[in-house]
Amino acid sequence: MHRLIMSQLLVGYLFMTVFGSASLAQQTWRADPKLVEKLTKSRANVLYREDKVPPYTLPDPLLTADGAKVTDPETWRTKRRPEILELFRTHMYGRAPLARPPQMTFEPFDHDPAALGHLATRRQIALNLTGQKGGPALDLLIYCPNKPKKPVPAFLILNFGGNHTIHSDPAIKLATSWVRQRGTGVVKNRATEQSRGRAASRFPLELILKRGYALATIYYGDIDPDFHDNYQNGVHALFDKRFGEKRPPDAWASIAAWVWGLSRALDYFETDDAVDHRRVAVLGHSRLGKTALWAGAEDQRFALVISNDSGCGGAALSRRAYGESVARINQSFPHWFCDNFKKYNNNESALPFDQHMLIALIAPRPVYVASADRDLWADPHGEFLSCKNAEPVYRLFKKKGLGRDAMPPLDTPLADGSIGYHVRSGGHDLSTYDWQQYLNFADRHLK
Numbered sequence: 001m002h003r004l005i006m007s008q009l010l011v012g013y014l015f016m017t018v019f020g021s022a023s024l025a026q027q028t029w030r031a032d033p034k035l036v037e038k039l040t041k042s043r044a045n046v047l048y049r050e051d052k053v054p055p056y057t058l059p060d061p062l063l064t065a066d067g068a069k070v071t072d073p074e075t076w077r078t079k080r081r082p083e084i085l086e087l088f089r090t091h092m093y094g095r096a097p098l099a100r101p102p103q104m105t106f107e108p109f110d111h112d113p114a115a116l117g118h119l120a121t122r123r124q125i126a127l128n129l130t131g132q133k134g135g136p137a138l139d140l141l142i143y144c145p146n147k148p149k150k151p152v153p154a155f156l157i158l159n160f161g162g163n164h165t166i167h168s169d170p171a172i173k174l175a176t177s178w179v180r181q182r183g184t185g186v187v188k189n190r191a192t193e194q195s196r197g198r199a200a201s202r203f204p205l206e207l208i209l210k211r212g213y214a215l216a217t218i219y220y221g222d223i224d225p226d227f228h229d230n231y232q233n234g235v236h237a238l239f240d241k242r243f244g245e246k247r248p249p250d251a252w253a254s255i256a257a258w259v260w261g262l263s264r265a266l267d268y269f270e271t272d273d274a275v276d277h278r279r280v281a282v283l284g285h286s287r288l289g290k291t292a293l294w295a296g297a298e299d300q301r302f303a304l305v306i307s308n309d310s311g312c313g314g315a316a317l318s319r320r321a322y323g324e325s326v327a328r329i330n331q332s333f334p335h336w337f338c339d340n341f342k343k344y345n346n347n348e349s350a351l352p353f354d355q356h357m358l359i360a361l362i363a364p365r366p367v368y369v370a371s372a373d374r375d376l377w378a379d380p381h382g383e384f385l386s387c388k389n390a391e392p393v394y395r396l397f398k399k400k401g402l403g404r405d406a407m408p409p410l411d412t413p414l415a416d417g418s419i420g421y422h423v424r425s426g427g428h429d430l431s432t433y434d435w436q437q438y439l440n441f442a443d444r445h446l447k
Contacts, residue, residue, distance in 0.1 A: 094338030103131035153279035168197030223261035290314035297361035311378030356389035364397035368420035
């Protein structure tokens with residue numbers, strides 16, 4: 001009888017090993033083969049096939065420049081983390097010439113405690129970069145929920161079309177900076193009333209407020225216009241003189257400038273009694289998802305960092321060269337990264353880092369990365385792998401990472417550790433589904 005039971009157990013084990021692993025494989029996201037075929041045919045020179053990804057070896061985030069292994073949080077904080085930060089500043093994002101301008105002032109110009117049918121208090125503040133009224137400024141829009149009687153956590157996000165595009169509220173100041181000519185409501189690169197609320201689907205404001213969070217936003221064009229003008233506009237024109245006559249090859253470009261602007265919003269929150277500056281999550285979509293990740297690395301005051309469909313130059317591994325590559329992003333957007341980054345066009349293996357190390361720089365603070373099923377340009381698998389390969393640094397701090405080696409199924413968030421991830425149905429967008437996962441994650445870590 002004993003042998004019979006053991007035989008049955010062995011058969012059962014073999015069945016689970018063979019068929020259970022197959023079942024697990026079915027529960028792992030994979031790119032739609034029909035979509036892969038379609039994209040490959042339409043862009044034959046872009047890599048969309050997983051079996052064509054070149055072999056690569058990722059740099060070890062826990063190996064110092066002199067070859068020593070990092071085994072404790074203190075060595076990470078004092079030695080390895082500063083080394084990696086300098087690598088990203090030198091070779092990719094560039095470095096800003098200063099932190100907070102000493103002359104910067106904050107000028108409130110709107111306060112309505114009965115906004116959105118008494119759901120929120122709306123405030124608008126000009127962050128005067130030179131301290132002069134009417135001078136260069138970033139307009140910060142904040143909606144705070146009215147019910148809490150103490151400082152609330154907040155989501156800080158840059159927007160693409162002007163603060164007025166996030167909601168139809170007619171009191172939001174219309175953007176006056178250069179705006180990309182896209183869709184209706186923009187005439188000669190200037191916003192008109194018809195663009196009001198145009199991006200509201202990406203900002204479920206009422207949902208965020210009812211969950212107990214403030215929402216704060218700045219138009220990224222107020223910081224630096226998103227076109228290549230040799231850095232003659234925005235904050236570059238104000239502060240590049242600190243470099244001297246010639247910009248060095250590691251000077252800040254647009255992404256680093258947008259990050260700099262996000263940090264100035266944090267400077268303001270430190271003076272604001274309604275928002276808890278110790279519980280601010282920075283969130284970004286697409287190119288602004290790249291920005292959010294670099295903001296979380298550069299400024300450790302951000303309590304939580306969220307990247308939505310950030311792809312190449314954000315959460316996706318560069319060495320995979322899948323979808324958008326380093327060469328393509330530098331050719332299409334030469335103003336996003338410092339000049340040194342162009343050395344790695346079609347030469348990703350020479351990078352002294354990869355994007356898993358960018359995510360590792362956020363440790364031990366929580367970070368969430370999201371992908372989209374139809375957005376293969378942003379390489380969902382590469383974004384997941386960056387999260388996975390950042391886990392060793394989180395383990396230094398006794399923090400749980402993803403808790404899974406393979407990608408999760410579609411619309412199945414991994415969110416019970418300090419690294420969160422999901423791949424959702426649909427394409428390149430910031431959806432209410434995404435926000436619901438970010439709010440759940442924030443509840444775990446900011447409340």
